[in-house]
Amino acid sequence: MIFSSIPFLYYFLPVTMILYYLAPKKARNAVLLLVSLVFYGWGEPRYLLVMLGSTALGYLFGLAIGAAKKPAARRALLTASILSCLGVLVYFKYADFFLNNLNALFGTNWKLLGLALPVGVSFYTFQILSYTVDVYRGNAEVQKNPIDLACYVTMFPQLIAGPIVRYTDVARQLKTRQYSRADMEQGMTRFLIGLGKKILLANLLGEVCAAWRATQDGSVLFSWLYAVSYTLHIYFDFSGYSDMAIGLGKLLGFSFPENFNYPYIAASVTDFWRRWHMSLSSWFRDYVYIPLGGNRKGRGKQLRNILIVWLLTGFWHGAAWNFLFWGLYFAVLLILEKLALLKTLEKHRFFGHLYLLLAVIFGFVLFDASSLRGAWVCLRGMFGLGGLPAVSDEGLYLLRSNALLLLVSVVGATPLPKMLAQKLNDYSTNAAAALRALGLCMLLLVCTAFLVDGSYNPFLYFRF
């Protein structure tokens, strides 16, 4: 099930809210677990067992690590926990990638497993790992209640596409939650803004990208139009989902961490990755980069650690070479910035900003490509190489048709709308409240209209 659908909005969500708030507070975790299992199993019930199995392993290993006294035993249990958790991820997500490459490298003929990827496996695997590692480190208490732990892992707001919520972020909230009208208002607002980002911006920008992928009428203009549209599309798709997840969490009494902080206003790749998918980058920082030594073991090891983290980050996004190269691409830029560029970029923010936008656009071309060759073809096309004309009928038509959409998207990717809303609120609280109420109602109606007229519109990060 996806948030931006009629079944979720007008069937699942109201029923969930009714059951949740009618239930006594002590039973709400169980209710949340139950509805989350329905949410997850809605379209693909067969992978429920995989998720529950991973959760059960995380629970048992948590108990065992908590009970073990000897450091060696605790380390062994943690290792087993990590291997079992990652084993599930590797099996479903990466097995065919490795088999394919072994066949290509050694001329063997290993049969591919052809497994479908359980939705959200990359997200809930990292959440379970964060629990067992934090228990090992003593940062989190062992969760003895399997319902509470399962509720944490499977919680539907962030189950499918994040943010990656650490157990320590919500441990206290699993025990007791506060509910207030302000939280409800914030939750509804945040959810609707996310819904609008997804339906009114991301989906429409996605149509431009789909047109480019299918075109036989390529041009330099069309290539750039695609690249820019995709850069905006992935931001609004992913940040829109995060907004919805955070909003839903608020409605249920949870505070989830922020996942995006206007990444496209950054003036360096370093700053960009402090603003983009923050829950993932902080996860890799705390569970991979720092344990490897971070920047505490000399420059050489620091650069090595950056390389490892970014290769893993790329690989986490997909089992294909273009994702690995995407991670490597950012690793190189981060290293260059650390070694030489960062001070210059911070001093000349305009050029830093321009550099960042180009770096991100090229990076996302690589990210979206079906292969390295596909990425190269697109990048060549952007620079007029490969015999493409400057302009094509289709590219021009789509640019004209989506000019306003692109402008709204560019503005929407900056803090400007929020700043304007704040200014209005400072000027007149009542006017701001009235406009907000009207705006949110219109947003709900327009999003509903798009859903009624549209068809299936899954999130990009679903494949993770």
Place this chain on the structure above:
Amino acid sequence: MPPMKKRLFWALPILYIALTLACWLHTPNAESLSERRKLAQMPKLTWSGIQSGSFASNFESCTQDQFPLRETFRRGKALFSTKLLGRRDNNRIYESGEGFLAKLEYPMNEASVDYAASRFRTVYDRYLAGSNRVYVSLIPDKTAYLDGIPKLDHTAFAERLRKQTPFANFIDLSDTLTLNSFYKTDTHWRQETLGKTAEALAAAMGKHLSMEYETKLGTADFLGVYAGQSALPVAGEPLYYLWNDAFNGLEIQDRENNRTIGVYDLSALNGRDPYEMYLSGSLSLITVKNTNASSTDKLIIFRDSFGSSIAPYFFESYAEVTLVDIRYLPVERLGKFLDFADSDVLFLYSTLVLNNSETLK
């Protein structure tokens, strides 16, 4: 919280609850007249349906199709998309400055054109001989006469079809039509504007058309298929048909349903698709006999829905005209129903059908 803010807080939840209740309590509709299709109904809840995921996807379709005030919401979306966001098409239906709606269909699907040509070839190889005079013609899509939009290259399309059908004489119709030859809100052409087109086809087949027709009004408020698909507020337009009293003397047999029909089925004007009034719509096999024709020749037209409205032009020249729709009747079974001996054979298809020719059997 200040009182005003408290009151305004409830606006959104009240709207949401109202929409939710409307969804839950709405009486399902069977079909959408504007979209000309049946609406999805609530699927049965079965274990196999849950396991396979089909229940979930059918439930989603049902909730979309059965959403209360669906037409209003679709229109709202269309207006938001085109008027507020300035997008030039909605659901790939483009509206020109003159109010013509057209589907953005591109690029040419070469495999589809080749497949269609192979079906025509099969007909030729199986049933036709030296005594047959074989013709193929391509009906351009409306978009061929619109500027500023990506569209099929009609010239390249025609050339590919022509090259793939060397056994037939290709008849070019592009210069016989203009934008005004088409309905504003439908994919089809207007029967009353097809005189030049029919003459071009007839002349290529060695015939001359001389009959005069009276133009009669079928309906003043025809809304075509694109009106529903685009969901934009568009005005209806007149739908005319051509009449000559000689049509009374025709013997028209709908061989699919084993019944006699007329040139025009006026009851279709009140139905889902008024265009179906021409020869009762797309039937798989129709035979028209005219004992008063100017020749004893026979014509077999392999056609899509466009053929229904142009075929009456040829009734004066042929003692027998057979219309075949191989979207419903497989080519391999034609021998059971048709005698091809000494007939003119015309393959007359629109670019839209040939670009999606998987429907040809």
